[in-house]
Amino acid sequence: MTSTTIPSTMRASVLLEAGRIEMQERPVPTAGPGEVLVRVGSVGVCGSDVHYYKHGRIGDMVVTAPLVLGHEVSGTIVAVGPGVEEDRVGERVALDPQVPCRRCRQCKAGRSNLCPFMEFYATPPFDGTFCDYVTAPADQAFAVPDSMSDESAALLEPLSVGLWAAHKGNVGPGDQVLIAGAGPIGAMVAQAVRACGATDIVVTDFVDSRRERITSFGATRALHPVQDKDEIAALRVDTFVDCSGATPAVLSGIASTRGGGAVVLVGLGAEEMPIPVQLIATREITLTGVFRYIDTWPRGIELETSGAVHLDDMVTARYPLEQVEEALNADSDPLSMKAVVVVNPAA
Structure with missing residues (x-):
């Protein structure tokens, strides 16, 4: 040695x-x-x-x-x-x-x-x-x-979770993305999908201070899950990423995903929850999870040093x-x- x-x-x-x-x-x-x-x-x-x-x-x-x-x-x-x-x-x-x-x-x-x-x-x-x-x-x-x-x-480690979620959700230029949860991982996902080219990034959270802050980390809009439920329900996003683990957030997000879109589960909440199988099937929504990441450090270093993430x-x-x-x-x-x-x- x-x-x-x-x-x-x-x-x-x-x-x-x-x-x-x-x-x-x-x-x-x-x-x-x-x-x-x-x-x-x-x-x-x-x-x-x-x-x-x-x-x-x-x-x-x-x-x-x-x-x-x-x-x-x-x-x-x-x-x-x-x-x-x-x-x-x-x-x-x-x-x-x-x-x-x-x-x-x-x-x-x-x-x-x-x-x-x-x-x-x-x-x-x-x-x-x-x-x-x-x-x-x-x-x-x-x-x-x-x-x-x-x-x-x-x-770079939590950013890697965001980058892997963006990869699993197939986020690309011009996409609209909905994220449930404006905590640290939600903020990392917001920065990651923005770096992938998403142009409308909607984040939901119950906490006022988190909603106010999340626009500094890539979100274009921050909504209250209950007070703004009609606006959320009207969305048809390309990708929904759940960072909350909350069953209501997951169900709301699936309903707000367009046909052919993707749902990515990052947050760990209940071990089991009911899901709208018919809606997922008829909209051909891809439902997947995130468990860690693969080879994300080089990309993360590039994004941080270029100023694409902060x-x-x-x-x-x-x-x-x-x-x-x-x-x-x-x-x-x-x-x-x-x-x-x-x-x-x-x-």
Whole structure:
């Protein structure tokens, strides 16, 4: 392994059980063959982190042992393992948190995000990145330009969700898109579909402050789901993207989708819900979901550096590593958009 001077131990913020975080001292991991060791810079707080913290589980993914949360991550390569070019040491990177097996049928079919053997930061039993150092496959560490902040580099991960949703919804120039939910992912989707050429981007949300803010992130209109229900019902959009997980929003969005359009489910709500099968069939609507992403980092870096998306503007609160618990509770503020944990501030 080639490296700079690295300590033997590091700080790690560890979820011991639902609602209980503890700072621990842990050994610094070692980069194996084909891997890099990254000194963590910034880590975005995701809704999944919050859910694990508050409930100890997401569906059948259950926290049964101490777990380091955090998967939206940027940093600097400080060491490389065998088989990795030594000149990568010192490179600023954004990390794709997925480690697929690369051998199963899904991986070989180009659906690596659906790999049944996936290792993913902060998904039990795999530790995440609320710590000083992490390892990653070298080809999952994407170099970012000096013009991009650590925070923007970390937020390429949630932007990737938006880009994958736009891809699954086949969004193109001149399209009209309806998005349910004006939170962080809704804002990422709005920016992503705008970058794809959508010209009318309608976002719905109950919270006044979110509706007011979403027009800064690509939305052309922001509507109240109940007060503006007639206007929403009259829409016939090319693509509907649900980022709320709310059954009424999903049903309303499907009804507002044109014949031949697409419905993309991003938000996770009820495990089951009734859907209008006859309407979907007679309008030939494509109904699909989003689970992570494939090869979106190069596109995200291009969009951010060109000014097509604005990730730094998403950040509404910053916390040091010792205040991860406060960061995980930041979403209780309706004015919060994106909280970031600054693990190691940029020099």
